[in-house]
Amino acid sequence: MDGRRGDALSALVTPIVVIGAGIVGACGAAYLQRDGRDVLLLDHGEPGMGASFGNGGMLSASSIVPVAMPGTLGKVPRWLIDAEGPLAIRWSYLPRLVPWLARFAAASAPARVEAQARALRALLKDSLEHFAPLLRDAGAEALVRRQGMLYLYGSEAAWRGDLRAMDLRRRNGVVIEEIERRALGEREPDLGAAVTHARFIPDNGFTTNPLRLVQTLVRQIAARGGRVVQERVLGFETNDAQVTAVRTDRGRHPASAVVLAAGAWSRALAAQLGDPVPLDTERGYHVVVKDPEKTVRTPAIFVDGAFGITPMEDGLRLAGTVELGGLEAGANWARADAILNRGRRILPGLLERHDESRLSRWLGFRPSLPDSLPVIGTSSRYANAYYAFGHGHVGMCAAPLTGKLLSELIGGKSLSIDIGPFSPRRF
Numbered sequence: 001m002d003g004r005r006g007d008a009l010s011a012l013v014t015p016i017v018v019i020g021a022g023i024v025g026a027c028g029a030a031y032l033q034r035d036g037r038d039v040l041l042l043d044h045g046e047p048g049m050g051a052s053f054g055n056g057g058m059l060s061a062s063s064i065v066p067v068a069m070p071g072t073l074g075k076v077p078r079w080l081i082d083a084e085g086p087l088a089i090r091w092s093y094l095p096r097l098v099p100w101l102a103r104f105a106a107a108s109a110p111a112r113v114e115a116q117a118r119a120l121r122a123l124l125k126d127s128l129e130h131f132a133p134l135l136r137d138a139g140a141e142a143l144v145r146r147q148g149m150l151y152l153y154g155s156e157a158a159w160r161g162d163l164r165a166m167d168l169r170r171r172n173g174v175v176i177e178e179i180e181r182r183a184l185g186e187r188e189p190d191l192g193a194a195v196t197h198a199r200f201i202p203d204n205g206f207t208t209n210p211l212r213l214v215q216t217l218v219r220q221i222a223a224r225g226g227r228v229v230q231e232r233v234l235g236f237e238t239n240d241a242q243v244t245a246v247r248t249d250r251g252r253h254p255a256s257a258v259v260l261a262a263g264a265w266s267r268a269l270a271a272q273l274g275d276p277v278p279l280d281t282e283r284g285y286h287v288v289v290k291d292p293e294k295t296v297r298t299p300a301i302f303v304d305g306a307f308g309i310t311p312m313e314d315g316l317r318l319a320g321t322v323e324l325g326g327l328e329a330g331a332n333w334a335r336a337d338a339i340l341n342r343g344r345r346i347l348p349g350l351l352e353r354h355d356e357s358r359l360s361r362w363l364g365f366r367p368s369l370p371d372s373l374p375v376i377g378t379s380s381r382y383a384n385a386y387y388a389f390g391h392g393h394v395g396m397c398a399a400p401l402t403g404k405l406l407s408e409l410i411g412g413k414s415l416s417i418d419i420g421p422f423s424p425r426r427f
């Protein structure tokens with residue numbers, strides 16, 4: 001048999017190895033399977049227990065505003081002195097963060113912000129449509145709802161302060177409705193006087209249970225014949241041009257191609273594949289209040305506090321804020337409690353009597369590049385190694401199109417959108 005036919009044959013019987021069973025890896029594996037590929041999904045933990053576990057669940061096609069905007073850096077000192085503010089820094093981590101912060105500052109230049117917002121909009125716009133076939137296959141349609149989303153503000157100044165971001169959204173095709181305070185009260189009777197202004201985005205959706213969404217997709221991948229294996233990936237076996245196998249703590253898995261979708265933990269593996277990307281983490285917290293006395297009917301982002309409020313299957317989830325401190329430092333649960341305190345001011349009567357048995361707290365690791373864009377593309381060194389990580393604040397929403405793009409890229413098809421802005425070589 002000539003070498004080329006031999007390669008083609010082994011590609012048919014050797015699986016594509018997807019590293020990371022979060023929402024991105026799950027959507028990637030699911031789209032690859034729909035394309036007739038054999039997949040092996042590897043995660044050292046239970047599927048869905050990374051960032052995809054505890055997020056706000058918003059499928060927010062309007063979340064196209066990069067974290068680094070003109071003027072963001074000027075607000076940092078004020079944020080840092082506010083114990084309940086949207087940003088905290090672990091000072092011991094600062095020296096390691098400086099190069100990331102320098103790139104973050106550069107990414108806030110107006111022309112770059114415009115380009116980043118355009119790229120994000122293309123990735124997020126049709127999220128619900130790209131989820132639809134995967135949900136149908138898995139019988140999981142009920143886990144995703146198209147119900148719109150509110151932006152809430154605690155003052156006219158905060159509402160005005162968001163005009164620039166809203167203008168960026170509008171110019172990229174996001175439909176935004178201004179809501180009068182009285183009309184807001186009719187829609188959301190539990191909101192207190194601490195909320196003074198609101199906007200509504202009719203086209204956004206959300207999932208009522210991000211973990212169950214990932215688990216359901218992964219179960220469907222297994223039901224279709226994909227292998228799901230709990231092992232930690234350590235590295236790769238390669239020849240000059242290709243990855244031939246994935247090495248784990250338990251052994252090795254021959255691979256016809258690899259997809260790196262290990263979220264915030266992708267940096268070292270990407271470097272092994274030839275791409276030293278400046279991936280770090282924006283840590284975030286959540287609090288879930290079980291059997292909440294007060295709630296929102298529509299998922300909402302409280303802009304002043306940089307957290308979302310989502311009515312979920314297991315309770316009311318308040319999730320968000322940013323803590324820069326790397327992957328190793330332990331949790332600072334005061335950050336989670338700060339979200340809860342602010343949430344209780346927005347929804348007076350929520351957890352009126354403090355009851356620890358109705359509360360759960362979580363720390364999660366957003367995989368974040370300084371320009372708020374993920375890395376989607378092909379390795380610089382190995383033609384059969386692909387990247388799908390770094391989705392920052394929008395991974396739940398961006399995952400299905402990312403998965404579809406992977407299947408198009410690997411199948412040599414034309415791509416649904418331009419992935420140039422997500423190149424691993426842009427840094």
Ligand SMILES: Cc1cc2nc3c(=O)[nH]c(=O)nc-3n(C[C@H](O)[C@H](O)[C@H](O)COP(=O)(O)OP(=O)(O)OC[C@H]3O[C@@H](n4cnc5c(N)ncnc54)[C@H](O)[C@@H]3O)c2cc1C
Pocket residue numbers: 019020021022023024025042043044045046047048049050051052053054055056057058059060231232233234261262263264265266282283284285286308319320321364365366367388389390391392393394395396397398
């Ligand atoms: C507080 C908070 C709120 C958020 N709210 C939203 C929201 O409302 N909407 C939204 O769209 N996004 C939101 N996000 C962001 C979203 O959660 C992430 O972008 C998304 O979950 C990233 O998915 P992922 O699959 O890339 O990573 P993960 O879910 O972290 O999955 C990566 C997986 O890789 C595995 N892994 C890592 N290293 C290895 C290895 N060496 N070997 C094997 N396996 C490995 C991990 O165990 C993990 O399961 C939020 C994030 C936070 C923290």
